Structure formats: structure tokens, C-alpha cells
Amino acid sequence: MSHDASKNAPKLPAKSADLAKSNQVTGPAGAWQGERMVVSKDSILFVDRLREIDPAWAETLAESIRQQGLVEPPVVRPDEGGGYALVAGAxxxxxxxxxxxxxxIPVVVVQMDDLSARLLEIDENLCRRGLEPLDRAVFLAERKAVYEALHPEAVQGAAGAAAKLHKNDATANFAVADPGPAIGFAREVRERIGLSERTIYRAVQVAGGLAPDVRRRMQRYGHWKEGDLYALSKLAPDEQAAVVDALLTGMEPGARPDLGAALKHHKGEGPQDAGDDGGLSRLLSAWNRADGAARKSFLGHLRETGALKG
Structure with a gap:
């Protein structure tokens, strides 16, 4: 049963029609409409968020709010349990x-379905300054999925066009959401967010091309370059794991690993450390991926051959 947001809202001093009208809020390009309210902090629920909160950014915003006031309240929607599910503004x-x-907490309460709410959450994050390329790739891939769910006719039309053009898999997968009766995915993102279609295509390739476990490991770190991420996403999953293992083994979260150098080293193009014949990183990667039994067998083999004493 849907929840009526107005029942939990504080009483507003409706002295005039203008004041009532001022509580109404319209989203960019009229995408949504909502009403300004003030609700308890405990009534706001975090459900299935795409991105964790960055404490440093929250602290920066707090100082801005302290000095200038809250310019844009968080956006919420009524929850079936009687509270409000956060849509944007974590x-x-x-x-x-x-x-x-x-x-x-001042908020804007909107009536919005699941897909529209997800779209608003994604677009707000994509508009944020300083968004890491890997996070942006994940958001764009999720936005592509939401777009396809909202515009299935575009998916069908593009799938046929891609087949006729004999496009490769990566291009065809991206093109599925692009042409068609509705506004294309890439065109829509370009108009709303301001990203070039090339950037959008490469970001979707990064999110879809990286093996899930590789992507999860890399999200613990920042400062990845978009070009390096794209190059890594074109490798086979086992090669991706080898590169990332060699790069991140022993590295503390928050460090700035050089993925470009690791990719060159993997291809045998980069400079090698003294005493490293190009196989050390692969050996270390294999060791890191091996389970206990495999490691024990390997050490036994070294002892049998005399390569390892004791």
C-alpha cells in the first residue's frame, strides 16, 4: 500500500497561494515534480545504493551548508513502511x-517508480565533480541498463541494426541502447550530463569488460586513468587478474598504483626492475591466486629439485 507523504509532513504556514506554490519543486527539464518538506532524519531510509558515502566529501558539503545554507535538499520518495527512501543526496x-x-532534514518528496528513482540517483552522481573514471563507468553501465528497461523498443531496433552492420561484440552491445524510436542512450547522456559519446562508449566498455572480482578490487583505490582502464578491460579475465595481482599485492588502500606501467610490463614493453627477467610478476601473480594445497605442492617440487633448501 502506498504511503501518503503529506501525512507525515510538518504543518506549513500557508498564508497565501504563492507560499504554497513555492513548496513545489520541478526537476531539470521537467523530469520530475516534488514538494518541499521537513522530515525526521530517522525516517529517511538508504535502500540499494549504488555508491558508498565518501566521508571527505560529506565533510566538505557540511562546511558549505554551514556557510551558505542548504541550496538543494535531498530527494526522497514515500516508502511502503511509512518512511522515505532516499533517491538523491546521500x-x-x-x-x-x-x-x-x-x-x-529538509527534503523534496517525489512520487517516482523504481526505474525513474534509479535514473535520478545515477544522473546526480554523474554530474558530481571529481568522479573517478571507474565509478563513472559503473554508473554509465547502470544507466544504460535502466535506459534499456525504460525503452525496450530502442533495444530491439538497435539489435537488428547492429546485426546488419556486422559490428564486433563490444560495439554491438553498446549500440543496443543507442538508435531506435526513442532518444538514444548516448545522445540522452550527452545532453543531460555533457559527456561525449566516445567517453560514454569507452566507459560502458570498461564496466562491462572488467571481470567483477577485478573491478571490486580496483574500486578500493582511486586515481585510475580512463585510458588505462579501457586497455585493461580489453584483456581476457585471467590476464586482467594477473595485471591487478602484480600491481596491488602488498599495496595499501589509498595508494596511487600505476596501472599504465603495469600494463606495459605485462606486455613486455615497460622497463624492468633490476634482476627481473619479466617473469617475476607472473610468478607472483600465480602464487597469489593459488590455494594452500597448490602452494604446498609447489614448495615440495622446489625442494625435490634442490631449488629450495630446508
Whole structure:
């Protein structure tokens, strides 16, 4: 049963029609409409978020809110349990609650289905300054999936066009959401977010081309270059794992690993460390991926051949 957001909203001093009208909010290009309210911080729920909160960014926003006030309230929608599911503004919520100590939170309440809510969450993150290329790739791939769910007719039309053009797999997969009766995925993102179609294509390739376990490991670090991520995504999954194992083994989170150098080394193009014949990184990668039994057998083999004493 749907929840009526107005029942939990504080009473507003509706002294005039203009004041009532001022509580109405319209999203970019009229994409959505909502109403300004103030709700308890405990009534706002975080459900299936795509991105974790960055504490440093939340602290930065808190200082901005302290000095200039809250310019754009978080966007929420009524939840079936009687609260409000957060749609957009997780960092603003964290800034107000964790850093400013607010217990009553100004919000914009919208009536929105699941796909539209996901689209708004994605677009807000894509518009954020300083978004890491790997995070952007994940958001764009998710946006492509949402677009295809909202425009199935575009998927069908593009699939036929791609088959006729005999495009390769990566291009065909991207093109599935592009042409068609509705506005193409890449065109829509370009108009709303301002990214070039080339950037969008490469980002979707990165998100889809990276093996899930490789991508999860890499998301613990930042400062990846888009070109390096794209090159890595074109490798086979086992090669990706070898490159990332050699690069990240023993590295602390927050460090700035050089993926470009690791890729060159993997291809035998980069400079090698003294005493490294080009096989050391692959040997270390194999060791890191091996389980306990395999490692024990390997050490036994070295002892039998005399390569390892004791």
C-alpha cells in the first residue's frame, strides 16, 4: 500500500497561494515534480545504493551548508513502511546528520517508480565533480541498463541494426541502447550530463569488460586513468587478474598504483626492475591466486629439485 507523504509532513504556514506554490519543486527539464518538506532524519531510509558515502566529501558539503545554507535538499520518495527512501543526496544527508547534528532534514518528496528513482540517483552522481573514471563507468553501465528497461523498443531496433552492420561484440552491445524510436542512450547522456559519446562508449566498455572480482578490487583505490582502464578491460579475465595481482599485492588502500606501467610490463614493453627477467610478476601473480594445497605442492617440487633448501 502506498504511503501518503503529506501525512507525515510538518504543518506549513500557508498564508497565501504563492507560499504554497513555492513548496513545489520541478526537476531539470521537467523530469520530475516534488514538494518541499521537513522530515525526521530517522525516517529517511538508504535502500540499494549504488555508491558508498565518501566521508571527505560529506565533510566538505557540511562546511558549505554551514556557510551558505542548504541550496538543494535531498530527494526522497514515500516508502511502503511509512518512511522515505532516499533517491538523491546521500552526501548532503550525511553532512547534515553526521557533521552538523541536524535531526530534522529538509527534503523534496517525489512520487517516482523504481526505474525513474534509479535514473535520478545515477544522473546526480554523474554530474558530481571529481568522479573517478571507474565509478563513472559503473554508473554509465547502470544507466544504460535502466535506459534499456525504460525503452525496450530502442533495444530491439538497435539489435537488428547492429546485426546488419556486422559490428564486433563490444560495439554491438553498446549500440543496443543507442538508435531506435526513442532518444538514444548516448545522445540522452550527452545532453543531460555533457559527456561525449566516445567517453560514454569507452566507459560502458570498461564496466562491462572488467571481470567483477577485478573491478571490486580496483574500486578500493582511486586515481585510475580512463585510458588505462579501457586497455585493461580489453584483456581476457585471467590476464586482467594477473595485471591487478602484480600491481596491488602488498599495496595499501589509498595508494596511487600505476596501472599504465603495469600494463606495459605485462606486455613486455615497460622497463624492468633490476634482476627481473619479466617473469617475476607472473610468478607472483600465480602464487597469489593459488590455494594452500597448490602452494604446498609447489614448495615440495622446489625442494625435490634442490631449488629450495630446508
Amino acid at each position: 552526501h548532503r544527508y550525511a553532512a547534515m546528520v553526521q557533521h552538523l547534528g541536524w535531526t530534522e
